[in-house]
Amino acid sequence: MSEEKIIVTSALPYANGPIHLGHLSGAYLPADIYVRYKRLKGTKIIFLCGSDEHGVPITITADKEKVKPQVIIDRYHEINKKAFERFGMSFDIYSRTSLPVHHETSKEFFLEFYKRGILKEKKTQQFYDEKAKMFLPDRYVEGTCPNCGYEEARSDECENCGFLYEPNELKNPKSKITGDTPVLKDTSHWYFPLGDYQKRLEEYVEKMSENFGWKENVVQYCRGWFKEGLQDRAVTRDLDWGIPVPLENSKGKVIYVWFEAVLGYISAAKDLSLKKAEPDLWKEYWQQPETKYIAFIGKDNIVFHCIIFPAMLMAWNDGSKDKFILPQNVPANEFLNFEGKKFSKSRNWGIDVADFLDLFPPDPLRYALAANLPETRDTDFYWKEFQARNNNELADIVGNFINRTLTFIHKHFEGKVPPRRSLTNTDSAMIELLESYPQKVSKYLEYYKIKDGVLEIVNLARACNKYFNDSEPWSTVKKDKDKCGTTLNICVNAIFTLGELFAPILPFSSEKIFKMLNTEKTLWDDCGKSNLMEGHKLNSPEILFQKIEDEAIIKQMKNLNIEGTEGKSVESSTDKLISIEDFNKVELKTAEVISAEKIEKSDKLLKLKIMLDTGERQVIAGIAKNYSPEQILGRKVVIVANLKPAKIMGLESRGMILAVQKNDGSLDILTVDESVKNGTRVK
Numbered sequence: 001m002s003e004e005k006i007i008v009t010s011a012l013p014y015a016n017g018p019i020h021l022g023h024l025s026g027a028y029l030p031a032d033i034y035v036r037y038k039r040l041k042g043t044k045i046i047f048l049c050g051s052d053e054h055g056v057p058i059t060i061t062a063d064k065e066k067v068k069p070q071v072i073i074d075r076y077h078e079i080n081k082k083a084f085e086r087f088g089m090s091f092d093i094y095s096r097t098s099l100p101v102h103h104e105t106s107k108e109f110f111l112e113f114y115k116r117g118i119l120k121e122k123k124t125q126q127f128y129d130e131k132a133k134m135f136l137p138d139r140y141v142e143g144t145c146p147n148c149g150y151e152e153a154r155s156d157e158c159e160n161c162g163f164l165y166e167p168n169e170l171k172n173p174k175s176k177i178t179g180d181t182p183v184l185k186d187t188s189h190w191y192f193p194l195g196d197y198q199k200r201l202e203e204y205v206e207k208m209s210e211n212f213g214w215k216e217n218v219v220q221y222c223r224g225w226f227k228e229g230l231q232d233r234a235v236t237r238d239l240d241w242g243i244p245v246p247l248e249n250s251k252g253k254v255i256y257v258w259f260e261a262v263l264g265y266i267s268a269a270k271d272l273s274l275k276k277a278e279p280d281l282w283k284e285y286w287q288q289p290e291t292k293y294i295a296f297i298g299k300d301n302i303v304f305h306c307i308i309f310p311a312m313l314m315a316w317n318d319g320s321k322d323k324f325i326l327p328q329n330v331p332a333n334e335f336l337n338f339e340g341k342k343f344s345k346s347r348n349w350g351i352d353v354a355d356f357l358d359l360f361p362p363d364p365l366r367y368a369l370a371a372n373l374p375e376t377r378d379t380d381f382y383w384k385e386f387q388a389r390n391n392n393e394l395a396d397i398v399g400n401f402i403n404r405t406l407t408f409i410h411k412h413f414e415g416k417v418p419p420r421r422s423l424t425n426t427d428s429a430m431i432e433l434l435e436s437y438p439q440k441v442s443k444y445l446e447y448y449k450i451k452d453g454v455l456e457i458v459n460l461a462r463a464c465n466k467y468f469n470d471s472e473p474w475s476t477v478k479k480d481k482d483k484c485g486t487t488l489n490i491c492v493n494a495i496f497t498l499g500e501l502f503a504p505i506l507p508f509s510s511e512k513i514f515k516m517l518n519t520e521k522t523l524w525d526d527c528g529k530s531n532l533m534e535g536h537k538l539n540s541p542e543i544l545f546q547k548i549e550d551e552a553i554i555k556q557m558k559n560l561n562i563e564g565t566e567g568k569s570v571e572s573s574t575d576k577l578i579s580i581e582d583f584n585k586v587e588l589k590t591a592e593v594i595s596a597e598k599i600e601k602s603d604k605l606l607k608l609k610i611m612l613d614t615g616e617r618q619v620i621a622g623i624a625k626n627y628s629p630e631q632i633l634g635r636k637v638v639i640v641a642n643l644k645p646a647k648i649m650g651l652e653s654r655g656m657i658l659a660v661q662k663n664d665g666s667l668d669i670l671t672v673d674e675s676v677k678n679g680t681r682v683k
Ligand SMILES: [Zn+2]
Pocket: 145, 146, 147, 148, 149, 150, 153, 158, 159, 160, 161, 162, 163
């Protein structure tokens, strides 16, 4: 048994909507695979997660539905908890930040920092709704942008032109709650001096990264923040939903959600202690210098886990004898996209975990996601790939080997493990391969290279099928039953090995495998040995992985109107089709950019002069974030030449330049070869 002790956390999902497949690939599935693997290694480990239940988006949803925030968080806490269970997440606890234990923990940190003079008070001005008698957070104020005149601008930022301004510059401000004109009122907030910890944080990130091999994307991201210089961060807000600030004269103020959400990991451990009636359990992990803390997150959470949370723990540890451990590694993943585009609730793009599991079992999903984790770059979930992984890999390779071996033993050896007699070179090589495998896979999983580990295990299943085929038991059973028995003895032990190696990835199927084998798992390091002895009685085989039919996949793709559902049963919906005459109405023409300049006060727009066959014209294009005037000058682009003229920021625009949006949101304009004449029709 190893003496290692580990805390693993997965980012707390926000209880304001259901989790989707992208979330699973980021912070959840990799953590679960790691934890299940470590448990099989005999490590002492606690796996913590829970709902993040405070913050403005929740109050906005509640206002929209005219219910209390509690209704929203209760709903999504239950939905997400259930979805995680069905997916096989093996959290030791799935806690909630609305629980008293979390409120107490957060107040304790706040008060401790306050008493030690770490927090600074600063005066600011904020919109106040006199009818509702409350300060309005940014998202609760709407008005006219002082820059472009957009009428739905926020209190300090315009979504239309990207302009930032002071709240007192916003024209015609309106409270989203009462519709009244809010007034600006003095308020004060407490700030955490993050900058004071910058030097120590830099040392911490560099040291941890060097000693424990942090991922390059994580380190680079942190260095970017350090280069900008860390600023004071407000730890309080004027809001009535959240953890009340535990000070006199602070009515209407709550602790800012970024400050308390990360402390949710500590309170989740306390919650676990309470539930297990082991009051000191959380301290034995969090306040024990030998414990490793591994925080699994998506890349959007790096700053909170690598900079802010460690700074808060440093601040606490400076003045307390009970010291918390800091994250030893933060294996942040990039994003999973869905069929080539970002998941989007508003555009109805993607699929929730619960909906997915109503259609297909969890293990094929776990496998398809694990084999394609966005560990070093963004990846995509494709329905067809999901089907192929299930049918060609799980069913045809893994399931097939297990089924044919067990069926054969039941047919020819009365369902009992046959004896192992003299070994051929092929037999010995197979035994050696099985023995080497736990180590081989460990090398990946120990360093959070989950995807490589998974692919390595599938390779073993391939080797097992090959061994079965090469040994030809269907022929030796007639000619040399001892030889046949030896082959099957090795094959059934290989099933044991596969069943255990796959346990972290396919927990439900692994259970079934061990039921068929009529035995229990062993420690990870021993699973490549001969664990099933001669004469051991096996249970009857059952099918592990059902093939997924084309129809089931095509139905999902059709729901999304995905192209390429060509073939058999797909007919395109005719109301979406246009005639060639319709297409010919759109004049797509090539044009050369002959001048380009930035538009003052806009970081999105460029003013272009372009040359067509009919002369030059002006086009205002929203490409400034991706193209400088120099980069676009001289390019041959494609424009919609017969688009109605429009005024953009007071400037005339005649035509639209074609561009595609890439996965990362950046734009790529369509260009043609220099030799193409200006004004050539694209058809
Ligand atoms: Zn604007």
